[in-house]
Amino acid sequence: MARAPLLLLLVPLLAAVCLASLAPGANAAGRKMVGVYELSMGDFSAKVTNWGATVTSVVFPDSKGNLGDVVLGYDTIAEYVNGSSYFGALVGRVANRVAKARFVLDGKVYHLYANDGKNALHGGHRGFSKVIWTVKEYVSGGDSPHITLYYHSFDGEQGFPGPWTCT
Template identity: 75%
Template structure:
């Protein structure tokens, strides 16, 4: 059963402000008012997660360490209201297009579309009110048993945040086997439109309130990356080898081992090339925490992964009153390449009517 229902009035009030300017948005608001915002648990033994349908957000992942001690290994907030007001994208389902779109504009089939610029002159994570800032519909929820899961649905209207065409989106979180979390996304379009969904969990395998991840060991199964402008973090369009650069994590290395060699940036916020566009699961990354013995292995079917070391966190109050600081977590956001709509050499993220966008992720935990 959902909890935090007392936050619903706050959610609806904030949503009303965002939707009061046009009739199409008011129609969406009317539908949203009929929904309930809550928190839903999935549990399999001593492995459990919590999800809220505000932003299809992953709020917690609790699992043991090598000594059997349980801890929550994702950063976040205690209440839904804090997710409504938060700006860090903790655990959110990002869309319609994750990451940055240069100049908040793109051209598709001869028509130029102007988006909401919420990152300087650029659009970031779908605009100021992307998919992590809307109410999703709970389609199905099985809390326990052999394969507990929850499926959430969102209808994105034509023109939302400037994107063309309506889009129907589903995401399923499932504890698919012992200490394995699957995240499955799909979307169908009513008109040609870019789609690049991403999952934005902030991981700290020592526990969400246990400081820096700079000593955690990371391995990225990528020999290339897409260099970006240091000021805007928008890709230049080039694809470069990681060999001989601070971006080389082909062999396991401490997160902070080569960070001093980065130029013009405070940490990693980089798209790595992990696939060629073919839609099959491949190993993307491994993370290991030496203090607890916890490990994470990520598999996914997207061509890229954004490796982010929480460079922008500074004094963010999280769960239990813990204050999160810079490098307090790392993100592994599998995705299409950032700004692909403006780089024809990048794998296309355009979905047309009759096509189905799919994005699968599998997190395998060990200890």
């Protein structure tokens, strides 16, 4: 069987890592639960957690057919929750630093949460990588394995103006 290029396999995974609603990822009390979701197709597999919409593992064969995980990251979800790195995570609302944790939009100054000295890094101390995303849909295998995650950032979260939904 011919192997699809890695990029063709990753594009649906990475594109799908952004969507959902509050039902499937919640417990009986309505609280969101953190989980690890494995997607697999042939020799390819990927693991994603809804903690920060983080890719924790991508395994596929090398040119000699040996399987290997190519994702740099932690071994447990607790390490992602308690860690200070951004391994495999979506960052937001901004990737990189906002100098002096402030910016001007339409003449108004917005002050952000400073979490990197005097700067705001990757959306603040509770950016998209440090929240539980909602799992809307999860299909682990078959012809089209995928996961759909969703996060709604409210107006004023970490100092950013306006609501924003990642879908």
